[in-house]
Amino acid sequence: MTKEVRNKIIVTLIFLFLISIPFGMKKYEEITSDHFDADMEMALERHGFFLEDVTESIGVNFVHRRATVDEKLHHILPQISSVGASVTVVDFNNDGLPDFYLTNSEFGENNALYMNMGDGTFVDVAEEMGVADLNIPGYGASMGSIWGDYNNSGYEDLFLYRWGKPELFRNENGEGFTRVTEEAGLPDHINANTAIWLDYNRNGYLDLFIGGYYHEDVNLFDLSSTQMMPDSYEYATNGGLNYLFENQGDGTFVDVSEQVGLHESRRWTLAAAAADINDSGYPDIILANDYGVDEIFINRNGEYFLNTGHEAGLGFVPKSGMSVSIGDVMNQNSFAIYITNISEAGVLMQGNNLWVPTRQISEDIPRFRNIAGNMGVEIGDWGYAGKFVDLNNNGNIDLYVANGYVSDEPDTDYWYDYARVVGGNRAVIIDANNWPAMNKRTFSGYQTNKIWLNDGAGRFREVARSVGGDLNLDSRSVAYADLFGTGSMDLIVANQHQPVKIYRNHVKPEHNWIGFKLEGTKSNRSAIGATIILHREGNSTRKYVSGGDAFSSQSQRAVHFGVGEEQSIRSVEIRWPSGTVQNIDGLELKQYHKIIEATE
Amino acid sequence: MATLQLIERIKNFKVPPGLIGPLLITAVVVAAHLSFGILDGWEKFAVALGVAVVTESVLHKIVTGKWRNLSSAYISGNSAGILVRSPMIWPFALCAAISIASKYVFRFRDTHIWNPTNFGIVVMLIIASDSMAVLSIQWGSNMWAMLVIWLVGFLVISKVKLFHICAVYMISFFAFAWLRSVYTGGLFLAEVAPITGPMYQLFVLFMITDPKTTVSTKNGRMLVAFLIALVEMFFRLGEAVYAPFYALFIVGPIALIIDKLWQERKARQIDSAGVKVNNPSR
Numbered sequence: 001m002t003k004e005v006r007n008k009i010i011v012t013l014i015f016l017f018l019i020s021i022p023f024g025m026k027k028y029e030e031i032t033s034d035h036f037d038a039d040m041e042m043a044l045e046r047h048g049f050f051l052e053d054v055t056e057s058i059g060v061n062f063v064h065r066r067a068t069v070d071e072k073l074h075h076i077l078p079q080i081s082s083v084g085a086s087v088t089v090v091d092f093n094n095d096g097l098p099d100f101y102l103t104n105s106e107f108g109e110n111n112a113l114y115m116n117m118g119d120g121t122f123v124d125v126a127e128e129m130g131v132a133d134l135n136i137p138g139y140g141a142s143m144g145s146i147w148g149d150y151n152n153s154g155y156e157d158l159f160l161y162r163w164g165k166p167e168l169f170r171n172e173n174g175e176g177f178t179r180v181t182e183e184a185g186l187p188d189h190i191n192a193n194t195a196i197w198l199d200y201n202r203n204g205y206l207d208l209f210i211g212g213y214y215h216e217d218v219n220l221f222d223l224s225s226t227q228m229m230p231d232s233y234e235y236a237t238n239g240g241l242n243y244l245f246e247n248q249g250d251g252t253f254v255d256v257s258e259q260v261g262l263h264e265s266r267r268w269t270l271a272a273a274a275a276d277i278n279d280s281g282y283p284d285i286i287l288a289n290d291y292g293v294d295e296i297f298i299n300r301n302g303e304y305f306l307n308t309g310h311e312a313g314l315g316f317v318p319k320s321g322m323s324v325s326i327g328d329v330m331n332q333n334s335f336a337i338y339i340t341n342i343s344e345a346g347v348l349m350q351g352n353n354l355w356v357p358t359r360q361i362s363e364d365i366p367r368f369r370n371i372a373g374n375m376g377v378e379i380g381d382w383g384y385a386g387k388f389v390d391l392n393n394n395g396n397i398d399l400y401v402a403n404g405y406v407s408d409e410p411d412t413d414y415w416y417d418y419a420r421v422v423g424g425n426r427a428v429i430i431d432a433n434n435w436p437a438m439n440k441r442t443f444s445g446y447q448t449n450k451i452w453l454n455d456g457a458g459r460f461r462e463v464a465r466s467v468g469g470d471l472n473l474d475s476r477s478v479a480y481a482d483l484f485g486t487g488s489m490d491l492i493v494a495n496q497h498q499p500v501k502i503y504r505n506h507v508k509p510e511h512n513w514i515g516f517k518l519e520g521t522k523s524n525r526s527a528i529g530a531t532i533i534l535h536r537e538g539n540s541t542r543k544y545v546s547g548g549d550a551f552s553s554q555s556q557r558a559v560h561f562g563v564g565e566e567q568s569i570r571s572v573e574i575r576w577p578s579g580t581v582q583n584i585d586g587l588e589l590k591q592y593h594k595i596i597e598a599t600e
Numbered sequence: 601m602a603t604l605q606l607i608e609r610i611k612n613f614k615v616p617p618g619l620i621g622p623l624l625i626t627a628v629v630v631a632a633h634l635s636f637g638i639l640d641g642w643e644k645f646a647v648a649l650g651v652a653v654v655t656e657s658v659l660h661k662i663v664t665g666k667w668r669n670l671s672s673a674y675i676s677g678n679s680a681g682i683l684v685r686s687p688m689i690w691p692f693a694l695c696a697a698i699s700i701a702s703k704y705v706f707r708f709r710d711t712h713i714w715n716p717t718n719f720g721i722v723v724m725l726i727i728a729s730d731s732m733a734v735l736s737i738q739w740g741s742n743m744w745a746m747l748v749i750w751l752v753g754f755l756v757i758s759k760v761k762l763f764h765i766c767a768v769y770m771i772s773f774f775a776f777a778w779l780r781s782v783y784t785g786g787l788f789l790a791e792v793a794p795i796t797g798p799m800y801q802l803f804v805l806f807m808i809t810d811p812k813t814t815v816s817t818k819n820g821r822m823l824v825a826f827l828i829a830l831v832e833m834f835f836r837l838g839e840a841v842y843a844p845f846y847a848l849f850i851v852g853p854i855a856l857i858i859d860k861l862w863q864e865r866k867a868r869q870i871d872s873a874g875v876k877v878n879n880p881s882r
Contacts, residue, residue, distance in 0.1 A: 007663050014659070015701040021694055022728040317641065343687075346729030347841055351687025378687050379731075416839035417790070424793025425746060434789045 034461065038468040044508050047453055048392030051468040051491065051503040058483075058502060059121045060114060065106035066497045067141035067163065070223040075437035078406040078497075079414075080220070081105065083193055083270075085494040086144035086477040086552035090156045092129075093174030098481040098556045100492055101126075101158070102500055103142035107135050111142055111160075120484055130177045131158060131169055137221065140164010140189075144477070144552035148197035148206045150247055152525040156557075161192035161210060163220050170251075185252045190216050191240050197547030198274040198283045199524045199577050200260070201302035205247035206524045206547070209262075209285060211269030212240020226432040230268060233422040233429065234318035236291035239268035260304045267292045273324040273549035276531060277335050277357075278364045281579055283529045288321030288339045294353075298364055306365075313368045314339075319350040323551035327388030327397045329356065329375070329454065331541040333533060337368065340383030340401060340551075344444055347415050351378040352386060352401070376460045377401075377452050382444035385478040385551035389489050391467075393511035393562030395541070396454035400491065402475030402551070406438075407445030407498075414443040448472045449493070473498045481556035487513045487590055489560060494553075514569060515560045515592035518545060521599050522578035526557065529577040534561050535570040558592055622671045624756045625678045625806060628749060632682075632798065644692045645681035652677030652696040659704045672716075672812070673700055679717035679806055683735050683799070684724070691732040695720045706853070709860045713853035715813045717806075722849045725842060734842055735799050746796060753805040762809045768822040769808055770795070772829030780833060791836075803844050813852055815859035824855045 036042060043050040055061075064085040066078070073080045084105030089098050097116035104111050111134050113126035126132035135141050140162035147156040155171035168184045169177035191214035197206045214220060215238055218228045230236035242262045245253035257263050267289035274283040282299035289295065293315040297305035309315025319341040329336045334357050341350035354377055355368035372378035380386075381403040388397040406414070417436035421429055428434050449471045452460035464470050473495040480489040488507040494500050514534075518527035528547040533540055543561065548554045563569060571585035576597050587593055633639045656673035660666065680696040699720030703712040706719075724732055757763045777791035794800060808814070808828060814821050828847045835843035 010662055011659055011701070011704045015698070015705045018694060018698050018701055019723065019727060021690075022731065344733075346725055347733050349686050349731065349733040373688055413839070416841055419841045420794045421790055423797035423799065424790075425796035428789055428793040428796065434787055434793070436786055436790050 034463075034466070036466050038466060038470065040468070040506065043463075043467045044506065047463050047467055048394055048508040048511055049467060049488070050506045051391075051451075052506060053468070053501060054504045055500065055502045059123060060500060060502055062102050062104075062112045062114075062124070062500045064102070064104055064495060064497055064500070065109045067105040067135075067220070068107065069220040072223050072226050073220070073432055075439075076432060076435050078408065078438055079418075079443060080432075081141075082405060082496060083476060083552070084141060084143050085496045085498075085500075086142075087479045087492045087494040087500065088145050088147055088548070088554035089479045089481040089492070089556045090147040090158075090554075091557065092147070092156055092158075092171060094155060095174075097485070098483055098558075100479065100481065100483075101131070101145050101147075102494060103144055103160070103552075104135055105141040105143070107137050107141065109135055111135070111145075116483065128176075130179070131160075134160060134162075134167065138164075139167075140221070143193050144195065146195050146197055146548040146554050147557075148528055148547055149524065149526045150197070150206045150208075151251060152205070152520075154525060156526065159195060159197070159208060161190070161195045163191045163214070164189060166190055166192060166195075166210060180251065183251060185254065186245065187216075187243070187255070189219070190243065191218060191220065193270050194272045194552065195548060196272050196274050196285075197526070197528050198285070199247075199529055200244065200274075200283060200299060201246070202282065202523075202577050202579065203247075203249070203302075204520070204522055204524055204578065205249045206526065206528060207247050208243075208245040208253060209272060209274065210243045210245070211272050211287065212242055213268050213270060213290070214240055215266070216240050227430050229430050229432050229435065230291045231426045231430045233291055236268055237266055238430070239266045239289075239291070241266065242269055242287070261307065262297065262305060264307060265295070267295070270321060271323045271339075271549075271551050273326050273337075274529070274547060275326045275335060275544045276529070276575075277326070277337075278366050280364050281575075283577070286324050286326070286337055288324045290320050290322065291318070292321075293318045294321045294324075294339055300364075308365045311362075311365055311367075313370075314353070314355055319353070322383050323386045323402075325386050325388045325399075325550045326544070326546075328541045328543065329354070329388070329397060330458065331396065331456070331539045333540040333542050335542065335544075338372075338377070338386045338388065338399065340380060340386040342382050342444075343379050344382065344415065347419055349379075352380050352383055354378075375458060376462075380450055381447040384476045385553055387478045387480065387550045387553070387555070389480045389491075389555070390560070390562040391451070391489060391505060391507075392453070393488060393507050393513045393564070394456070395536070395562050395564045395566075396456040398454050399450070399452040399460060400469075400478050400480075401450040401452065402478050402493065403449050404447035404472065404474040405444040406442060407472075407474050408438075408440045408442045410442065410446070412441040414438050414441040418443065445474060446472050449475050469503060471501060473501065477551055477553040479553045479555045482515070482558070482560065487515070487560075510565050512563045512566060512589040513560060514563060514587060514589050515558045516572070516574075517558045517592050517594045518574065518576075519594070519596045520576060520578070521597040522580060523576045523597055527576065527597070531575040532559050532561075533573040533575070534563075535573065536563065536566060537570065563589065619671065620756055620760055621806070622674050622678075624753065625675050627752070628801070628805075629678055629682060631749070632745075639682065644684075644686075644689055645678075647689055648681035648684065648692040648696040649674070649677035651693040652680060652700050655697045655700040659701060663704055675806065676700060676716045676720070679802060680720060683717065683721055683802060684732055685735055686732040688731060691724060691728055694728070695724045695732070698723050708853075708857050709864075711812065711856075711860075713813065713856045715807050715810045715848065715852060718845055718848050718852065721842070721845050725845070734845070735802075746798075746801075749798075749801055753801065757805060757809055760809075760811070762811070762814075762821075764818060765809050765814065765821050765825045766804050769804060769825040769829055772826045773832070776829055776833040776836075780836060784837070800844065803848075807848060808852075813856060815855050816863055817859075820855070820859055824851060827851050827855070 066081040114122040194211035354372035699716040832847035
């Protein structure tokens with residue numbers, strides 16, 4: 001063998017080794033994965049929980065219908081009207097049982113308020129409560145809702161956001177709702193896909209943040225121009241404005257968006273969440289923006305918001321932000337942020353982001369690092385809601401990620417047409433007329449939702465199929481609640497143009513839990529924004545009372561902690577929005593504790 | 601006087617031909633990233649660049665026993681760093697390594713037959729499509745950045761006398777886009793939209809004009825550019841998102857092999873004609 005031949009063989013072997021690397025990685029993944037077909041006994045044994053689809057048996061038969069927009073957009077209707085299926089949880093009648101509200105979007109189709117009957121069944125009472133018939137020409141199509149006691153009456157009020165007129169409904173002692181939109185001073189038209197309650201100035205009244213998606217001048221049901229699409233796939237500058245309405249405490253709101261610095265950009269905001277991420281005592285706002293970078297608005301003493309996305313590390317690589325969820329993923333007593341994006345094999349690989357705090361770069365600006373890849377929660381599909389929830393009560397928060405865009409005719413694909421248009425220049429992409437017709441083609445459809453189980457040691461494992469949660473509908477919004485009073489977090493999954501799905505969560509009985517129902521006195525009565533720190537043997541972990549998060553969703557108000565097989569906790573620290581800090585110990589496990597904010 | 605001399609010097613200044621490619625691609629990367637954050641991140645880009653350079657050094661040393669000029673590896677590393685889109689780092693490294701390794705494995709008449717990055721990208725799309733995609737977005741949201749890059753690119757390409765390749769390819773692309781729109785009933789603007797994106801700028805300015813993998817005659821190069829656009833049209837009709845890469849992957853090596861054989865045949869004919877002239881009795 002000549003030296004030349006030998007060298008050629010060596011180089012060829014190196015090449016073959018390189019080519020084989022992806023196959024080797026896949027094989028390794030297959031060998032190390034722990035997938036098995038759904039089996040309750042095995043799932044409880046190995047993963048500590050099992051999800052049972054109980055939608056029909058509990059009396060829920062809601063089907064979402066998408067909005068029918070102006071006929072100039074009918075050739076791409078499924079992607080224009082790709083959102084609007086949402087779910088929020090509320091105890092609207094204060095009977096101690098979580099109810100839930102679902103939005104519809106087609107004109108003439110009703111929204112639904114499912115009242116928990118306490119016997120494992122639910123009844124839609126939206127019509128008799130006056131919150132059903134809300135998809136009306138001239139008013140707009142429902143996109144989502146959030147609940148908060150804006151007038152501190154003790155009953156949760158409903159805010160409904162639309163592509164159209166946003167609406168506020170005052171809860172009349174759990175017996176009905178009164179529309180108070182005009183007297184509240186809300187605007188006539190916002191193409192909103194997210195809204196959250198927060199008390200940004202800590203004055204004890206809930207303020208309202210609304211995120212705009214399409215430009216507010218665009219009436220999707222009566223278009224004046226087809227130049228209303230994003231002007232760039234990654235650097236879009238023509239989205240809707242974001243708004244902050246300050247609660248005046250007398251039933252009215254004042255638009256303070258501009259003065260607090262929220263009118264700086266026109267990104268296409270799809271999701272928002274607010275929590276005190278820098279321990280300043282004030283709630284900060286995190287935004288997931290489609291067609292652009294995400295943003296963190298640090299709250300400066302309730303006076304204005306500073307956009308620190310870039311400095312904090314989130315705001316550089318533009319992706320398609322779809323959802324924001326905040327949680328203490330490693331039980332380090334600090335909040336991480338999970339933002340879903342889009343991944344489609346071979347076409348677009350954005351990956352989801354799990355931002356964990358690394359250090360404080362200035363007095364109140366934290367720095368984050370994306371470790372989604374390291375923790376195994378990066379590659380989803382076409383993501384929507386990404387929700388932190390402890391599904392097996394083991395004390396580590398897991399992730400439920402909704403996936404799937406448009407499921408239409410099987411074995412068809414719109415990606416090619418989409419890819420060539422979004423790769424084009426502004427002049428091309430901005431005009432809906434330039435977008436090829438979808439013609440009933442599937443577009444990242446039939447994708448399965450992910451359930452990533454947190455092992456508490458820095459890795460998540462995907463277990464959806466094994467635990468009965470194998471759902472391949474076009475899921476959008478996900479909320480959790482203890483629907484059956486078992487101490488486990490059941491799931492409600494709203495699906496676009498498809499039926500809602502409810503999963504009863506069966507958790508390993510040895511796993512304990514504790515819950516907190518907070519009521520503010522100096523703080524807003526819903527206690528939205530309160531941080532609860534659970535001190536256990538060996539670690540402390542935190543959660544917060546949310547005024548809405550992930551994608552178009554809001555989970556149960558009561559804050560729930562799994563504690564695994566521990567028989568007690570050390571203590572609980574509650575940081576109320578007012579600044580009051582309450583420490584409580586000696587609390588029993590396996591029950592919800594009602595805690596009223598100390599007035600002294 | 602001194603000023604005039606300086607102006608004269610500037611006028612006469614010529615960038616060494618071997619540095620034109622590396623300088624152009626560096627300018628594109630730096631400008632695009634600083635303006636629009638075109639890269640997935642500097643660390644991924646650096647990995648692609650580093651792996652390309654190291655692979656080239658090691659393989660060349662193994663094969664020839666010598667160290668070589670790394671400007672070609674530098675361009676391949678840059679291209680891989682820009683074109684690969686993945687939230688993970690390893691696809692950047694693997695694409696760069698495969699690109700460079702292909703030059704030492706697939707050779708004909710002692711020269712490599714695929715544009716390295718084209719080979720690397722296509723192979724990665726085949727073996728690792730669930731972990732990566734290819735750059736397919738815009739240069740920001742305005743037309744100026746795109747036009748400036750095209751202009752600078754064409755000026756530089758003209759300097760090395762390869763502009764005819766770009767011109768024929770682009771004219772063919774537009775013609776076939778029109779044909780596709782007629783055939784499919786689709787919008788002409790949607791058909792031409794991709795060429796306004798950065799993927800095509802890299803494809804046109806760096807891949808199809810790669811001197812090492814283009815044929816030897818001007819007419820031949822123009823014919824190849826036309827054929828790439830033609831094959832691309834068929835891939836587009838089949839709805840392949842990365843049609844130009846697949847077209848070059850197929851047309852490029854075939855054209856190069858035919859060209860080599862043609863040149864050899866011509867050389868033989870010249871040789872035999874020369875022998876006849878020198879030895880008329882034969």
